[in-house]
Amino acid sequence: MEILMAFAIGILFMVGTYLILSRSLLRIILGTSLLTHAVHLLLLTMSRLKTGAAPLLGEKAGTYVDPLPQALILTSIVISFGVTSFFFVLAYRAYQELGTDDMEQLRGRDDE
Amino acid sequence: MSLLHFAILAPFIYAIAVPFFRKYIRGVHTGWFVLPVPALLFAYFISRVPDVQGGHKELSTVQWIPSMDLNFTAYLDGLGLMFALLITGIGALVVLYSIYYLGKDKEAIHSFYVYLLMFMGAMLGVVLSDNLIVLYGFWELTSLSSFLLIAFWNERAKSRYGAQKSMLITVFGGFAMLAGFVLLYIMTGTFSIREIIGSLDVVTGHALFLPAMLLVLLGAFTKSAQFPFHIWLPDAMEAPTPVSAYLHSATMVKAGIYLVARMTPVFAGAAEWFWLVTGVGLITLIWGSFSAVKQTDLKAILAFSTISQLGLIMSLLGMGSAAVYYGLSDESALYTKATLAAVFHLINHATFKGALFMVVGIVDHETGTRDIRRLGGLINFMPITFTFALIGSFSMAGLPPFNGFLSKEMFFTAALNVMHLEIFNVETWGILIPVTAWLASVFTFVYSMILVFKTFTGKYQPEKLDVKPHEAPLGLLLPPAVLISLVIVFGLFPNILSYRIIEPAMASILPSLLMPGDIFEVKIHFWHGWTDEIFMTIGVIALGMLLYLLLDRWSGLYGKLPQKLTLNTFYDRGLFYLDRWANRGTRSYMTGSVRDYLIYIFTFMILILGYVLFRTDSVRWYSGELAEISIYEFVLVLVMVAAALAVPFARSRVTAIILVGAVGYIVTLFFVILRAPDLALTQMIVETVSVALFLLCFYHLPKLKKEMSHMRFKLGNFLVAAGVGAIMTLIALSANDTRLFTTISDYFVEGSYELSGGKNVVNVILVDFRGFDTLLEIAVLGIASLGIFAMIKLRLERKNPAAALTSSSKPDKGSKRRKGRSA
Numbered sequence: 001m002e003i004l005m006a007f008a009i010g011i012l013f014m015v016g017t018y019l020i021l022s023r024s025l026l027r028i029i030l031g032t033s034l035l036t037h038a039v040h041l042l043l044l045t046m047s048r049l050k051t052g053a054a055p056l057l058g059e060k061a062g063t064y065v066d067p068l069p070q071a072l073i074l075t076s077i078v079i080s081f082g083v084t085s086f087f088f089v090l091a092y093r094a095y096q097e098l099g100t101d102d103m104e105q106l107r108g109r110d111d112e
Numbered sequence: 113m114s115l116l117h118f119a120i121l122a123p124f125i126y127a128i129a130v131p132f133f134r135k136y137i138r139g140v141h142t143g144w145f146v147l148p149v150p151a152l153l154f155a156y157f158i159s160r161v162p163d164v165q166g167g168h169k170e171l172s173t174v175q176w177i178p179s180m181d182l183n184f185t186a187y188l189d190g191l192g193l194m195f196a197l198l199i200t201g202i203g204a205l206v207v208l209y210s211i212y213y214l215g216k217d218k219e220a221i222h223s224f225y226v227y228l229l230m231f232m233g234a235m236l237g238v239v240l241s242d243n244l245i246v247l248y249g250f251w252e253l254t255s256l257s258s259f260l261l262i263a264f265w266n267e268r269a270k271s272r273y274g275a276q277k278s279m280l281i282t283v284f285g286g287f288a289m290l291a292g293f294v295l296l297y298i299m300t301g302t303f304s305i306r307e308i309i310g311s312l313d314v315v316t317g318h319a320l321f322l323p324a325m326l327l328v329l330l331g332a333f334t335k336s337a338q339f340p341f342h343i344w345l346p347d348a349m350e351a352p353t354p355v356s357a358y359l360h361s362a363t364m365v366k367a368g369i370y371l372v373a374r375m376t377p378v379f380a381g382a383a384e385w386f387w388l389v390t391g392v393g394l395i396t397l398i399w400g401s402f403s404a405v406k407q408t409d410l411k412a413i414l415a416f417s418t419i420s421q422l423g424l425i426m427s428l429l430g431m432g433s434a435a436v437y438y439g440l441s442d443e444s445a446l447y448t449k450a451t452l453a454a455v456f457h458l459i460n461h462a463t464f465k466g467a468l469f470m471v472v473g474i475v476d477h478e479t480g481t482r483d484i485r486r487l488g489g490l491i492n493f494m495p496i497t498f499t500f501a502l503i504g505s506f507s508m509a510g511l512p513p514f515n516g517f518l519s520k521e522m523f524f525t526a527a528l529n530v531m532h533l534e535i536f537n538v539e540t541w542g543i544l545i546p547v548t549a550w551l552a553s554v555f556t557f558v559y560s561m562i563l564v565f566k567t568f569t570g571k572y573q574p575e576k577l578d579v580k581p582h583e584a585p586l587g588l589l590l591p592p593a594v595l596i597s598l599v600i601v602f603g604l605f606p607n608i609l610s611y612r613i614i615e616p617a618m619a620s621i622l623p624s625l626l627m628p629g630d631i632f633e634v635k636i637h638f639w640h641g642w643t644d645e646i647f648m649t650i651g652v653i654a655l656g657m658l659l660y661l662l663l664d665r666w667s668g669l670y671g672k673l674p675q676k677l678t679l680n681t682f683y684d685r686g687l688f689y690l691d692r693w694a695n696r697g698t699r700s701y702m703t704g705s706v707r708d709y710l711i712y713i714f715t716f717m718i719l720i721l722g723y724v725l726f727r728t729d730s731v732r733w734y735s736g737e738l739a740e741i742s743i744y745e746f747v748l749v750l751v752m753v754a755a756a757l758a759v760p761f762a763r764s765r766v767t768a769i770i771l772v773g774a775v776g777y778i779v780t781l782f783f784v785i786l787r788a789p790d791l792a793l794t795q796m797i798v799e800t801v802s803v804a805l806f807l808l809c810f811y812h813l814p815k816l817k818k819e820m821s822h823m824r825f826k827l828g829n830f831l832v833a834a835g836v837g838a839i840m841t842l843i844a845l846s847a848n849d850t851r852l853f854t855t856i857s858d859y860f861v862e863g864s865y866e867l868s869g870g871k872n873v874v875n876v877i878l879v880d881f882r883g884f885d886t887l888l889e890i891a892v893l894g895i896a897s898l899g900i901f902a903m904i905k906l907r908l909e910r911k912n913p914a915a916a917l918t919s920s921s922k923p924d925k926g927s928k929r930r931k932g933r934s935a
Contacts, residue, residue: 074791
C-alpha cells in the first residue's frame with residue numbers, strides 16, 4: 001500500500017505544482033489545497049501504514065500506529081485552513097480593487 | 113580599558129557633540145570647539161615619548177569576543193607612536209587651518225568636523241591596534257570617512273566621482289587585506305600581530321605564506337596609492353584642501369606604508385616581498401613624478417607628487433627588508449639605512465607636503481584658482497606665502513639645508529647599498545634601482561620648481577583672475593608656518609628626532625635585528641664629504657634646472673602618449689560595463705512575474721533534493737514489510753488521483769472547486785482507514801467549511817478562463833510540476849526504509865497516560881507535550897482572521913490622487929499589454 005500511496009502523493013504534488021504555476025488566482029489557491037493534501041499523506045506514509053491500532057490507549061492494543069505524524073498533520077490541517085481562507089479573501093479583494101485575477105497582469109511595474 | 117583606549121575613542125565620542133555646537137553656538141566657528149581634541153591628544157602622545165624611547169611598550173586589552181580571538185588590544189610602540197604623533201599633530205594644525213578656510217555660515221561644517229573626528233579616531237585605531245580584525249575595522253572606517261570628506265561638496269559631480277573611485281579602490285584592497293589576515297590566522301591561530309611575529313617559524317615556509325603576503329600587500333598598495341592603484345588619489349583632490357593636506361598626503365595614504373612596516377617582521381626576508389615592495393614603490397615613484405610635471409592644477413601636481421613620494425617610502429621599506437635576511441650581522445647594518453630613510457622621510461614628507469598643501473589652499477582661497485596657466489607673479493602680493501612655498505618645494509626637491517635633502521641623500525645611499533646585495537637576483541637587475549631613483553629625483557626637482565616659480569614669479573595676469581589677490585590672514589598662515597619651521601629645524605638638527613622617534617620606530621619594524629635591550633643607534637649627519645650621493649644630488653640639480661628651463665621645448669612629449677590607454681579609461685570602462693552587465697543580468701531573471709519566481713524555486717528544489725538523494729545514495733525501492741491493501745482502498749486511490757488530475761482540465765469554477773473538495777474528502781477517508789480518527793474528524797470539518805467558503809467567494813470571483821497561454825508556457829509548467837511529483841515520489845519511497853534516529857513516538861505513547869492522564873495520544877501531544885506549538889498555531893489563526901477581517905472591512909480612502917490614478921489605470925495597462933501580446 002505504501003508504494004501505491006507514494007505514487008498517489010507524487011501525482012497530487014504534480015497537479016498542485018502545475019496549478020500553482022498557472023495564471024489564474026483561483027487555480028493557484030486550489031493548487032495550494034492539493035499540495036497540502038499531498039504533504040499530509042506523505043507525512044503519514046513516511047511512518048509506515050497500518051502498523052497497529054489507532055493511538056487511543058483505550059484500545060488496549062499491543063502496538064499503535066505512530067502518533068507523531070498525526071499530531072503534525074493535525075496542526076498542519078488547521079494552519080492550511082487559515083492560509084486558504086486568507087488567500088481566498090485576498091484574491092477576492094484583489095479582484096475587486098484591480099479588476100483582474102491574472103497573475104501576469106498583477107506584475108509589478110517596471111520602474112519599481 | 114586604559115588611557116590609550118580612551119585616546120582612540122575620544123574623537124568618536126566628541127564627534128557626537130559637534131552638531132550641537134553648530135546648532136546652539138552659532139556665533140563661534142565650530143572648529144574652535146574641535147581643536148582641543150587633537151591638541152590634547154598630541155600632548156598626551158608627546159608625554160608618552162620618553163616611555164616608549166626607554167623600550168617600554170604599553171599593552172592593554174579589552175575583551176570583545178574572546179572565543180574568536182577578537183579583542184580590542186591597544187598597543188603603543190615606536191612605530192605606532194610616530195604615526196599617532198603625526199595624526200594628532202597634523203590634525204591639530206589642519207583643524208586650525210580649516211577654521212579660516214571654511215566659512216562658518218556657508219558650509220555644512222558640522223558634518224565636516226564629524227567626519228574629520230571620525231577619521232582621526234579611526235586612523236589612531238589603525239596604528240594602535242594589535243588585533244588584525246580590529247585594525248581592519250578601523251582601516252575601512254578611514255576609507256569611509258575619506259569617502260565622506262571627498263564628497264563634502266557633494267553638489268559637484270566631480271566630487272562624487274572622486275569619492276566613489278577612492279571608495280571602490282581602497283575598499284577592494286581592504287577586502288583583499290582581510291583575506292590575507294584570515295590566511296595569517298589559519299597559519300598561526302591568532303589575530304594578534306605580536307603573537308604572529310612570535311610564531312614566525314610556522315609562517316615562513318607555509319603554503320599560504322605567499323598568498324597571504326600578496327593579499328596584505330594589495331591592501332597596502334591600494335590604500336597608499338601605489339601603481340597601478342594610484343588613480344584614485346588625483347580625483348580625491350576634489351576634497352576641501354585641509355582634507356587633502358590631512359588625509360591624502362600626511363596620514364591616511366600612509367596607512368599602507370604603516371601596514372607594510374608593521375608586517376615587515378612577518379614577511380621580510382622573502383625575495384617576493386623585497387622585489388614587490390621595492391619594485392612597486394620605484395615604479396610609483398618614477399611614474400608619479402613624471403606625471404606630476406605635466407599637471408596644470410596645483411593640487412594635481414601635489415597629488416602626483418604625493419603618489420611618487422609614497423612610492424619612495426615604500427621602496428625604501430622594501431630595500432630595508434633585505435636586512436632581515438642577514439639577521440644579526442654586520443652586513444645587515446648596510447640595509448637598515450633604508451628603513452631609517454623610510455621612517456625619516458615619512459616624517460619629512462608629512463611636514464613639507466602638509467605645508468605645501470596649505471600654501472596651495474591659500475593661493476586657491478585668495479585668488480579663486482589653482483590653475484598655473486592663470487597664476488603668476490604672486491610674489492608681490494603674497495610674500496609670506498611665497499617664502500613657505502619656496503622652502504617647502506626646496507625641501508621636496510631635496511635641496512640643502514632642509515630636511516628633504518637629508519632624507520633624499522639617505523635614499524640615494526640606500527639605493528646604492530642595495531646594489532651590493534648578493535641575494536634575490538639583485539646582481540642582474542640591481543643597477544635599475546639607483547638609476548630609477550635618480551631619474552625620479554630629477555622629475556621631482558622639476559615639478560617642485562614648477563609649483564613655486566610658475567605660481568609666484570613670472571608675469572602677473574590680473575585679467576585671468578576673478579579677485580585681486582592679497583596676503584592670507586594670520587590664521588591661514590600659522591599652520592603652514594609651524595610645519596615650515598619644522599622643515600628647517602629637522603633639516604638643521606635631525607638628531608632631535610633620531611633618538612626619540614626614529615630609533616623606537618625602527619625597533620618596531622626590524623625587531624629581529626636587535627638583541628634584547630639593544631637599540632638602533634641613529635645619527636644623521638648633514639655632511640658626509642664628497643660621496644657618490646652628493647654628486648648624484650648635484651646631477652639632479654643640474655639636469656633638473658635644464659629640464660625646467662627648457663620645459664616648453666619638451667613638454668609636448670606628454671601629448672604623444674596614448675590618451676585612450678590610460679588606467680583611468682580602463683577604470684571608467686570597467687565600471688560602466690560592470691554596471692551594464694549587472695543590470696542586464698538582473699533584469700533577465702527578475703521579471704516581476706510570480707510564476708517565474710516559483711519556477712526558480714521549484715527547479716532548485718528538484719535539483720537540490722535530487723542531488724542529495726543520489727549523492728547520499730538514499731534512493732531505494734521499498735523493501736520492508738508492506739501494509740496489505742484491499743480492493744476498496746485501491747479504488748479510493750484511483751478515484752483520488754483521477755479527481756486531482758481532472759482539476760486542471762475543469763472548465764467551470766464549480767467543477768474545479770468540487771473536484772478539489774472530492775480529493776479532500778477522500779483524504780479524510782484515508783485518515784479513517786489509516787487509523788487516524790482525530791485527523792479524519794478535523795479534516796472533515798475543515799473540508800466542509802472550506803468548500804462552503806469556496807462557494808461563498810465563488811460568486812465574487814471571475815469566471816475561469818481557459819488558460820490562453822503558449823504551449824511553451826504550459827510545457828514548462830508541466831515539466832517542473834512533473835519533476836516535483838517525481839522527486840516527491842522518490843522521497844516517499846525512500847523515506848519508508850530510512851530511519852536515522854530512534855523515534856520519540858514510543859515515549860509519547862508510553863508517557864501519555866502516566867504523565868498527562870490522557871488516553872488519546874495525539875490529543876496529549878497537541879495540548880500537553882507540544883502545548884506551546886498549539887498555542888502559536890492558535891495565534892497564527894488569530895492573525896489570519898484579523899487579516900481577513902481587515903481586508904473585508906477596511907476601505908482606505910485614497911488621499912493621494914496620483915496613487916489613485918496609477919491604481920485605477922492598472923487594469924487598462926493590463927489590457928493594453930494583453931492586446932499587445934495577442935497582436
